[in-house]
Structures are given as structure tokens and as C-alpha cells.
Amino acid sequence: MTTHLEIDAISKIFGEVTALEEFSLRVEQGAYVVLLGPSGSGKTTLLSVIGGFTVPTSGRVSIAGRDVTALSPAQRPTTTLFQDYALFPHMTVAGNVGFGLKVRHVPAAEREKRIAAALELVGLAGYGRRGVHEISGGQRQRVALARALVVEPEILLLDEPLGALDLNLRRQMQDELLALQRRTGRSFVHVTHDQEEAMALASLVVVMNKGRIEDRGPPKRIYERPATLFTATFMGESTQIAGRATKAGVETSLGAVQGPTRHPPGAEVVLVVRPENIRTDASEIDLGPARIREATFQGAHYRILAKSERGDQDFVLRLPPDHTVEQGRVLQLSCRPENLIILAR
Amino acid sequence: MRRFGNVLSGFYLTACYVFILLPVGVLILFSFQDGRLPVPPFHGPTLSWYVIAFTNPRMMDGLGNSLLVGAGSSAISVILGFLAAYGIARHEFPARRLLQGVIILPLAVSYLLVGMGLLVTMSSLGLGPSLWMVVIGHVVINMPLAFAICLAQLGEHQRKVEWAARDLGASTFRVLTAITMPMIAPALIAAFCLCFTLSWDEFIIAFLVTRFDVTLPIVIWTMLRGGLNPQTNAVGSFIFMCSILMLVAVELLLFRKRRA
Numbered sequence: 059m060t061t062h063l064e065i066d067a068i069s070k071i072f073g074e075v076t077a078l079e080e081f082s083l084r085v086e087q088g089a090y091v092v093l094l095g096p097s098g099s100g101k102t103t104l105l106s107v108i109g110g111f112t113v114p115t116s117g118r119v120s121i122a123g124r125d126v127t128a129l130s131p132a133q134r135p136t137t138t139l140f141q142d143y144a145l146f147p148h149m150t151v152a153g154n155v156g157f158g159l160k161v162r163h164v165p166a167a168e169r170e171k172r173i174a175a176a177l178e179l180v181g182l183a184g185y186g187r188r189g190v191h192e193i194s195g196g197q198r199q200r201v202a203l204a205r206a207l208v209v210e211p212e213i214l215l216l217d218e219p220l221g222a223l224d225l226n227l228r229r230q231m232q233d234e235l236l237a238l239q240r241r242t243g244r245s246f247v248h249v250t251h252d253q254e255e256a257m258a259l260a261s262l263v264v265v266m267n268k269g270r271i272e273d274r275g276p277p278k279r280i281y282e283r284p285a286t287l288f289t290a291t292f293m294g295e296s297t298q299i300a301g302r303a304t305k306a307g308v309e310t311s312l313g314a315v316q317g318p319t320r321h322p323p324g325a326e327v328v329l330v331v332r333p334e335n336i337r338t339d340a341s342e343i344d345l346g347p348a349r350i351r352e353a354t355f356q357g358a359h360y361r362i363l364a365k366s367e368r369g370d371q372d373f374v375l376r377l378p379p380d381h382t383v384e385q386g387r388v389l390q391l392s393c394r395p396e397n398l399i400i401l402a403r
Numbered sequence: 404m405r406r407f408g409n410v411l412s413g414f415y416l417t418a419c420y421v422f423i424l425l426p427v428g429v430l431i432l433f434s435f436q437d438g439r440l441p442v443p444p445f446h447g448p449t450l451s452w453y454v455i456a457f458t459n460p461r462m463m464d465g466l467g468n469s470l471l472v473g474a475g476s477s478a479i480s481v482i483l484g485f486l487a488a489y490g491i492a493r494h495e496f497p498a499r500r501l502l503q504g505v506i507i508l509p510l511a512v513s514y515l516l517v518g519m520g521l522l523v524t525m526s527s528l529g530l531g532p533s534l535w536m537v538v539i540g541h542v543v544i545n546m547p548l549a550f551a552i553c554l555a556q557l558g559e560h561q562r563k564v565e566w567a568a569r570d571l572g573a574s575t576f577r578v579l580t581a582i583t584m585p586m587i588a589p590a591l592i593a594a595f596c597l598c599f600t601l602s603w604d605e606f607i608i609a610f611l612v613t614r615f616d617v618t619l620p621i622v623i624w625t626m627l628r629g630g631l632n633p634q635t636n637a638v639g640s641f642i643f644m645c646s647i648l649m650l651v652a653v654e655l656l657l658f659r660k661r662r663a
Binding site for chain 2: 109111130131132133136137138140142144145146147148157158161162202205206209
């Protein structure tokens, strides 16, 4: 695999606000990259810099080995799927899809063929003659997708494309995006603030915060072994136990946890455990008794909020639906060493 | 009580419409007067005054000139107004607000001042009175209006759509002609019609900067100085009909656009 998109030390400063700070990233051909972060993390600015809509204050962007930093959006081998689709309201579906081909002077006969193929690709064969006001929101999204893909871009940029759809349609579009990306073999760069969406789609998740990379890697690794506390909290729920590193492990208010850490003795650390990894079967690491404060039934499991009997420590965990859970009951909590994440505070 | 209120508001509404439309109604009615004076009692009806008006060469010259000036000045106003609005809406630059204010400014200046200014400039440049001067004057007063209408249409959503077109490889010229203008076409047509109706019956500027080639309002004014005559009623009615027809055309156009 070769480097396809290379972002080299990009900074963007708007007046007093630093949106991106010395941001660097390499993406391989055919990757599905998801830029994940809260609003104001710089993810949309980064997408806009890749697409050529925002000129970076410093740094370099190369696509397929070519420096495109100075090129306009029209000259770049990228196309964008906009959040509100941005379809051309005065054109038909076919007119929308064919626009990029028309400005590239593709002959009419070939254009027709490629429009039909692109509509077929997104499951809208035969919709070409309709106006864009005559189709549903999900269909508009597909038209926007066909319009962006028909010009065969090196990289497709997706700006929170699923935000406006309802949950069912969102799941369906996620599957379709993934299938499309595999079928076309193009690189996708997708911006979202939804961690579930990121996990469902990405081959590479880039967690962003305050214009910098917090963590990057495959979604499973990011979820299971986040590199920073920010990533751990942003990628789903967890129980966090404050402590201090010692020679033998970590000292916490719940007792000592034995095991090697990469943190120097005396360092302030946080133990992070995902809800599904907190157990009630007396595993190796004892987390002590905790009283159930709240239990909500969520279909596949109960989500439990509990408070430690040993101190001021909250837990969030899951129990199978056949468990008897009632408020006030005391559970003996534990976890396995491999599920314990130790992070600097 | 509620019924009484309904009757009262109905009466008020009728009174309003009568107040607005009665003069026009009277004007149209007496254009069909079979007699020399357009005053009651009404005799007729007859179309003879229309025949006289439409065979009057001065009247027809005036009509032709008015159409030329109206179409020309409106087209220039809309093009300039649109381009200015696009520039202001899509580019960040220092003193942008100030420039916007300067462009809008002529709206607040009276027609008399615009006409006088034009007259002074004309004579200092050694230019004689002509229809061109009327066109320039009407562009001065109508361009800010076209600018304001266009600016109101160039919002964030339109910007995104333009971005999408650029992203797909379109040049600025292509974006303007293939995306932006068709997208806000109803507003452009409406602006054109508004400018046209304002130019069509503008008197002061046209009066100040023309001499031999004059527009229709000047012709009518000259005739009125010779006394009341049903022929002027006929021309006035014709002007009114034209304006109404244009409005209906715009309505139909916009309506069809909305349904599509």
C-alpha cells in the first residue's frame, strides 16, 4: 500500500483561534478514514483544507504524490459530499450527476452512460429525469453521492453526511457507504462527531481535539486501548478510577492494583474500564463491593450505575438481561488485567 | 359581536381597495368616453381614442423610447446589481460593509438630485441630452434595488451549492452562469420587472436629461398641458395593462418554478 493522501504540518489560524496546529497525517490508498472529534476540534476545517476550500496558514497537502496545496477545489482530485447535499435545485437528478462530466467536456453519449452507471451504483437507476425536489432525503443523499463519485475522484470527502437522516436510514447508509467504498476502491475521508458511526465505518479512526490528533488507529484498538484519556472518554462510556503509579502497580482509593505500568512511580494516572469489562465473577482484579444506584433496561442488556461501598467512586457497567437487578443491591465487582487501561491524567 | 367585527373588517377592506383602485378605474372607464372630455357623465363606450393614441406618431415614438430605456436600464441594473451582490456576498475584504452602504446609497437620494447631478455632469463633459442619459439615470436609481434583491438571495445554502459546483471542477464563470444565476432566476426576473416598472413611469430624470427624443411620461405630460383628453386616458390605461400583464407573467413564471 502506498501513501495516497499526505497532510504535512498543516496549521490554520482564524484570527485568534487556532483551528489546526501542525497537523500531520498519512493515509493509504483505499482507506476509509474517519475524523472524529467534538465540535471545534478542527475536523471540518481539516476536511475543508483537503478539499481546497480553506487555505491553510502553513503546511502542505499532497494527493497521489502531487502537491495540491496551491490548487483550487476545481483543480483537485477530490470531491465532497456536503452535509446538506448542496444539490443544484434547478436541475434534474441526471443534470446534477452529469454536471462534473459536463465541465470536463465529456461527450454527451459517454456522459449518458456514466450518469446511468453512477445512478445504478447508488441504487437510483431510472430516477434521472426526476427533479431533485421530487425525491426523498435519503435519495437526495444518494444523488449527491453519485454526483461526487461519477467524476472518479482520488479521494471522496464526506462532511457529516448522515447527520440529517433518521437512525434506520443512517444505519442503512453506513452499510451502503462501506460497500461503495470497497467496490470503488477509492479513499474516503469522513468527518463525524458520532463515535458509533466512526466505529462502523472506519479502517482508520483519527480522534481530534483542539486542532491536534489525540489518537489514530483501527477502531477496535482505539476503543479497547485508547492512547489518551480524551480518546477514552470520547469513544464510548467507561468507569474511571483515579490513582497514583507505584513501583508495583497503581494505588487507588479502592486498593492497590498489581501489574506493570509504563508510568513512572508517583505519576497521577487514571484506570479506565469499559462497561462490558466490569464483571461480577471475582476476576483477578478486585474492584470491591458496589451498590446499584440505577438500572436501565436497554434490550440486549441492563445499563447499571453503581457506587462503591469503599469510597466515592462511581461505576458504569452492563449486566445480561436475565440478571436480577434492583436498586440497592450490592455487587462484587472485578475485572481482568488485560481489560484495564492505565492512562496519564 | 364577532359577526359585527367581520362585517366591519370587510367594510374596511372594501374601502381600502376602493380608495386605491377607484382612480385607476375612472381613468380606464373614461378612456372609452365617446366625447371630447374625460369627465362624467359617461358616454360610450368607444375605442376611437385608443385608435387615435396608437396612430399618434409622437405617442408611439415615446412608447418605443420608453420600452428601450426600460429594457436597457433594467437589464444593466440587474447585471451590475447581481455582480455587485455576488462580490459582496462571496468575498471577504476590508470595508465590505462600507462598500455595501455606498452601493445602496442612491436609494436614499431623491430623483431630482440624481437628475440634476446628471445634468451638471453632462454639461461639464459637453454631452447633449439624449435617451442614453435617461438610461444612465435609471441605472443609478434602480441598480441598488436589484443589488438588494440579489444580495438577499445569496445565502449560505446557495454558497454551499456553489462550492459543490466548484468542487466538481467548474470555473467562476461557469458557476455564475450555470449555477448561481439559474438558481436565483426568479429573483433576477422579479428584479428586472421591478426596475422596468420604475423606469417605465419615471418622470423627473427623463424630463431633465432629454430634449427631442423623449419617453412616454414626458409625451403624456406635454399633452396634459394642452388640457384633458381621453387619448391620455387611453395611453394611461395601456401603461397600466402592461404593468398588470408583466405581474401576471412573473406570477406564472414563479409559480411554475415552485411546482417543478
